[in-house]
Amino acid sequence: MTDSSHTPLLDTIDDPSDIRKLDVAELRQLCADIRTFLIDSVARTGGHLGAGLGTVELAVALHYAFQTPEDKIIWDVGHQAYPHKIITGRKDRFHTIRQYGGISGFLKRKESPYDVFGAGHATTSISAALGVAAARDFSGEDYRVVSVIGDGAMTGGMAYEAMNNCGLLKKNMIVVLNDNNMSIAPNVWAISNYFNEIIASPTYNRFRANIWDLAGKLDHLGDRLRRVAARLEGGIKSVLTPGMLFEALGFRYFGPISGHNVVTLTKIFEEVQEWSGPVLVHVITQKGKGYEPAEKDGMNLHGVSPFDKITGKSPKSGGAQSYTGVFADALVEIVKSNEKVVGITAAMSTGTGLDKLQREVPEKYFDVGIAEQHAVTFAAGMATEGYIPVAAIYSTFLQRAFDQVIHDVAIQDLHVVFAIDRGGLVGADGPTHHGAYDLSYLRMIPGMVIMAPADEQELRDMLYTAVELKGPVALRYPRGSGVGLELRGGFEMLPVGKGVTLRKGSDVAILAVGSMVANAGKAAELLANGGVNAEVINMRFIKPLDTALLDEVASRFKHVITVEDNAVLGGFGSAVAEYYAQKHLPDLRMKIHGLPDDYIEHGSQSELYRSLGLDALGIARTAGELMGVTISATIENLA
Ligand SMILES: Cc1ncc(C[n+]2csc(CCOP(=O)(O)OP(=O)(O)O)c2C)c(N)n1
Structure with missing residues (x-):
């Protein structure tokens, strides 16, 4: 060959x-x-x-x-x-x-x-x-x-x-x-x-x-x-x-x-x-x-990127720090300043970044083996004694511990932080590894707080917020690099259940979470070039939802689109639709844009998101369709 x-x-x-x-x-x-x-x-x-x-x-x-x-x-x-x-x-x-x-x-x-x-x-x-x-x-x-x-x-x-x-x-x-x-x-x-x-x-x-x-x-x-x-x-x-x-x-x-x-x-x-x-x-x-x-x-x-056969080395990839790396740095800082916080991994020390904690504060680090169920109940046990476990588990592997999350953590209202890496599509590992369902399987659990950072600064602040809160808290973030922000030092406690409006608009509101926020922002620029004035909101919290903000959006817009890198079934958009369904809003046209009810095959993350219309152009087109506006060739060219 x-x-x-x-x-x-x-x-x-x-x-x-x-x-x-x-x-x-x-x-x-x-x-x-x-x-x-x-x-x-x-x-x-x-x-x-x-x-x-x-x-x-x-x-x-x-x-x-x-x-x-x-x-x-x-x-x-x-x-x-x-x-x-x-x-x-x-x-x-x-x-x-x-x-x-x-x-x-x-x-x-x-x-x-x-x-x-x-x-x-x-x-x-x-x-x-x-x-x-x-x-x-x-x-x-x-x-x-x-x-x-x-x-x-x-x-x-x-x-x-x-x-x-x-x-x-x-x-x-x-x-x-x-x-x-x-x-x-x-x-x-x-x-x-x-x-x-x-x-x-x-x-x-x-x-x-x-x-x-x-x-x-x-x-x-x-x-x-x-x-x-x-x-x-x-x-x-x-x-x-x-x-x-x-x-x-x-x-x-x-x-x-x-x-x-x-x-x-x-x-x-x-x-x-x-x-x-x-x-x-x-x-x-x-x-x-x-x-x-x-x-x-x-x-x-x-697991390797393409490499040189003689040396076995892969070329260094430049660019922004990964979400995993930002999480690992933040966790180590938090563990060093709060003696109650510990980190738990289920055989994924390097993948989750917890190897940094292992090196720097080994006594606060636990690798429990490929045992996600045990990891969660072990965390719950620690939480009963006033410790604050951060269970860093990939979205796809946490599926294994669904009952433990409900039965051992949530029903007892224990303060366990779920740091859910690889939320969204992971790329080449394909359908067994995509983090496509976490928002759905966590959102139905009473008392669970769920957030998704739009950038690496938010990831730091969300981890800090999660540690400071009480009860079960999940933050989910994607595989790959952040958006390249210069990080400020320290942490900020985020107001729970509050979103932020990033761009004011008047024609359509795009409500996004996590890594889709950046794509939504770019989609709004494309739409603006086509004469559509889109508002972009980073909802930050999937649960509790910012209902005051949703009310305000419904009062100003006839077109609302939600965007997420989770299954449309039971995810963030579903939550928004459930809320609006109680409100009798006959004039509101809404579209839930996310991962389809299907298994997504492997490929690069960008290929997959593009193929599903979850890149900037896809989001702009979807917003256009909702409004009955055809996205012009100019916009297609700009994308
Ligand atoms: C439920 C679950 N958790 C975590 C992983 C991530 N993972 C992939 S391979 C692997 C190690 C497997 O070790 P072993 O079974 O000894 O196989 P080896 O790689 O040594 O052949 C882990 C933890 C996984 N695939 N499934």
């Missing part, structure tokens, strides 16, 4: 049936080709790199040993499944990954029969695999079911709920634990300490070395492994190996084994697929394997 790639064996592979025609000894070369291809390709497009470099042998061995797609492999999360994508018919489109109209960076049923279960969020694969296995047995079919889950995902409670159920149902299925000791950041999985201690123990290692020496000397590896397994099951293992935990949950455990010896992996998968009941194969891999810059990087080049 690229001028620099030399991948002769991979070039002959269209799908796994081609791999299964290879001699097992050729698999090493295939793995080398896949790595070369992966590095070349992601260097050009950007995307997830480190995790995929660690699963090359795993993907090849699984597709070699199992008759996919009849046998079903269910990957967790999906960012580590690039090698799987490359060998399941998507090599030729791989250069389009995460781009508008291109293939997804995660798993997608619509994209390929090999993507058995869609993913993007962590810790779903064991539950999904068990469901598939249960359905298979109902249908009287006999294919194999394999789930591949990372050690990071094992910090999520659903993995244990699923394993508990596996032990009960005793379905034939295999869970491959892809253990690289890393989440995005170093993992906080307490159980891995337990593994590491056992693995480091001299008795265990002597025992294991004997077994593998023996296994290596014998041709009939299958028989050998069967006997080894029998011995392990005889009880020695339960004393000496890490499997006890899984065995207690009803799994037969095999491992730990190297995830980078493709030949051994293949043989083991061929072997364990004959075992009955739930089986766990514990595979040790290295994130970033085989690419020096990734092996050396603290985060193993987890």
